[in-house]
């Protein structure tokens with residue numbers, strides 16, 4: 001499934017040179033970081049509402065919107081989804097408590 005993230009990351013990279021008139025992502029980049037973060041916040045709120053509602057399809061749909069806008073935020077910052085997947089892989093097997101202790105040491 002991570003091929004989907006790879007392909008989407010490639011598209012998001014390519015949209016940095018696209019016309020904002022013809023691309024939702026290029027338009028978001030052109031609006032700037034505050035607009036991208038506003039969308040992340042809105043989609044997070046919509047995901048919470050969907051999860052509270054308990055409708056499976058709505059939860060999936062809103063989470064996809066949230067993940068998508070988070071990927072745009074990462075691409076805008078010059079980061080790839082693999083950077084986050086690598087961090088999750090690093091945490092694999094660590095207990096949450098050990099992870100918290102490691103953060104305090106940083």
Ligand SMILES: N=c1c2ncn([C@@H]3O[C@H](COP(=O)(O)OP(=O)(O)OP(=O)(O)O)[C@@H](O)[C@H]3O)c2ncn1[C@@H]1O[C@H](COP(=O)(O)O)[C@@H](O)[C@H]1O
Pocket residue numbers: 008011015022023024025026039064065068
């Ligand atoms: N996965 C997505 C994706 N998910 C959600 N969205 C857009 O995100 C927006 C969601 O915001 P809202 O629900 O608030 O709807 P809205 O009112 O249209 O949003 P605003 O205009 O108010 O920001 C919608 O416009 C959706 O179309 C997406 N737009 C694009 N992609 C992917 O990104 C690729 C590149 O898209 P373009 O840049 O448009 O070619 C596409 O091929 C897709 O793979």
